[in-house]
Amino acid sequence: MASTMTSPSSIIDFVINKGNGVKGLSDLGLKSLPKQYIQPLEERISTASFGIKNSEESVPIIDMSNWDDPKVAEAICSAAEKWGFFQLVNHGVPIEVLENVEEATHRFFELPAEEKSKNSKEHSCSNNVRFGTSFSPQAEKALEWKDYLSLFYVSEDEASALWPPACKDEVLEYMKNSEILIKRLLDMLMKRLNVKEIDQEKEGLLMGSRRINLNYYPICPNPELTVGVGRHSDVSTLTVLLQDQIGGLYVRGGTDKKSWIHVPPVKGSLVINIGDALQIMSNGRYKSIEHRVAANGSKNRISVPIFVNPRPSDLISPLPEVLASGEKAVYKQVLYSDYVKHFFRKAHDGKSTIEFAKI
Numbered sequence: 001m002a003s004t005m006t007s008p009s010s011i012i013d014f015v016i017n018k019g020n021g022v023k024g025l026s027d028l029g030l031k032s033l034p035k036q037y038i039q040p041l042e043e044r045i046s047t048a049s050f051g052i053k054n055s056e057e058s059v060p061i062i063d064m065s066n067w068d069d070p071k072v073a074e075a076i077c078s079a080a081e082k083w084g085f086f087q088l089v090n091h092g093v094p095i096e097v098l099e100n101v102e103e104a105t106h107r108f109f110e111l112p113a114e115e116k117s118k119n120s121k122e123h124s125c126s127n128n129v130r131f132g133t134s135f136s137p138q139a140e141k142a143l144e145w146k147d148y149l150s151l152f153y154v155s156e157d158e159a160s161a162l163w164p165p166a167c168k169d170e171v172l173e174y175m176k177n178s179e180i181l182i183k184r185l186l187d188m189l190m191k192r193l194n195v196k197e198i199d200q201e202k203e204g205l206l207m208g209s210r211r212i213n214l215n216y217y218p219i220c221p222n223p224e225l226t227v228g229v230g231r232h233s234d235v236s237t238l239t240v241l242l243q244d245q246i247g248g249l250y251v252r253g254g255t256d257k258k259s260w261i262h263v264p265p266v267k268g269s270l271v272i273n274i275g276d277a278l279q280i281m282s283n284g285r286y287k288s289i290e291h292r293v294a295a296n297g298s299k300n301r302i303s304v305p306i307f308v309n310p311r312p313s314d315l316i317s318p319l320p321e322v323l324a325s326g327e328k329a330v331y332k333q334v335l336y337s338d339y340v341k342h343f344f345r346k347a348h349d350g351k352s353t354i355e356f357a358k359i
């Protein structure tokens with residue numbers, strides 16, 4: 001089979017149309033990367049500095065055991081301002097729940113292509129369930145080495161009826177168990193912005209919709225020539241990310257704000273990052289930071305982000321509490337679903353999505 005896949009159209013047909021994904025290519029044991037996946041030099045990721053630790057230049061690791069201690073809130077808000085990324089330990093989501101969702105992710109991607117494809121854009125019985133590959137294949141000059149299952153949460157009943165049986169129970173448990181953590185984080189972040197209380201209206205604006213993605217990055221023949229995920233910032237309010245022990249996530253940071261800093265896997269931890277919606281609502285105080293993922297030549301990697309979002313019908317803009325002191329708004333009001341559509345209709349391109357909302 002590998003030898004018959006030489007033409008560009010047969011690769012696209014096999015990966016995208018037939019639903020084999022890049023996992024299908026990886027399973028064939030290809031010796032070299034198909035040319036559609038070769039990224040321009042400036043987008044490739046050097047993993048040479050992978051194991052080097054420099055505490056001044058690493059994403060903060062915050063212990064949430066005493067979550068109501070003001071020092072914890074201070075550490076979280078400072079990390080959201082400076083780094084836009086932090087790791088949490090003792091966050092309250094049980095380790096078994098995290099292990100179960102990791103196992104369920106592997107189970108889903110191990111299914112035959114015909115089974116996974118029932119969830120593709122073309123075959124899925126709902127827009128809220130989508131199996132796909134790369135990010136936006138129609139818009140991309142070079143494809144990304146990643147398959148994904150994206151699940152938009154509407155209700156437990158809908159999830160039970162429509163989400164794939166191979167993973168739905170474990171994914172729902174992870175979503176349920178992370179809710180308290182999400183509320184605690186938003187509460188701390190809002191207090192620093194002078195929002196005294198998160199009432200129902202604010203709660204809807206901050207976390208009225210959630211999407212969970214199961215990301216699968218299979219072993220890649222030439223990882224140095226491609227990427228798992230290209231440079232982007234999330235369009236969420238905040239993202240709660242579970243990564244396995246393989247590594248490969250890099251965030252923009254360091255003193256020069258131009259370096260790429262590796263986020264080393266910490267067993268049992270969750271990575272939190274600020275998304276564009278919160279950068280906009282905080283008028284730029286909290287930073288939605290560019291990040292990307294390297295492909296791996298020897299191990300299959302998974303990650304499971306929960307994107308905590310406004311509702312699609314929400315108008316987002318800098319919060320009145322932030323502007324109360326006379327601060328000038330740097331973002332205009334945008335309809336959140338327009339913002340997300342703008343993000344999905346182009347290839348990953350760093351921090352450029354937020355230009356859509358700049359005054």
Ligand SMILES: COc1cc(/C=C/C(=O)SCCNC(=O)CCNC(=O)[C@H](O)C(C)(C)COP(=O)(O)OP(=O)(O)OC[C@H]2O[C@@H](n3cnc4c(N)ncnc43)[C@H](O)[C@@H]2OP(=O)(O)O)ccc1O
Binds near residue numbers: 127345
């Ligand atoms: C996949 O790799 C990724 C993903 C990410 C994601 C980062 C995030 O921050 S996700 C958080 C997204 N926010 C929400 O989901 C908020 C609520 N949802 C909405 O507002 C809507 O559901 C919608 C996403 C705007 C879709 O609205 P709808 O009216 O149904 O519009 P469509 O025409 O179906 O879609 C528009 C356009 O987007 C593409 N698309 C839709 N959903 C997804 C998805 N889950 N994954 C990928 N692409 C999606 C869809 O194909 C349409 O494009 P066309 O070209 O087909 O017109 C970060 C990094 C990654 O690598």
Ligand SMILES: O=C(O)CCC(=O)C(=O)O
Binds near residue numbers: 215234248249292302
């Ligand atoms: O796989 C990862 O570590 C991060 C993935 C990511 O950035 C995303 O899905 O938005």
Ligand SMILES: [Fe+2]
Binds near residue numbers: 232233234291
């Ligand atoms: Fe991301």
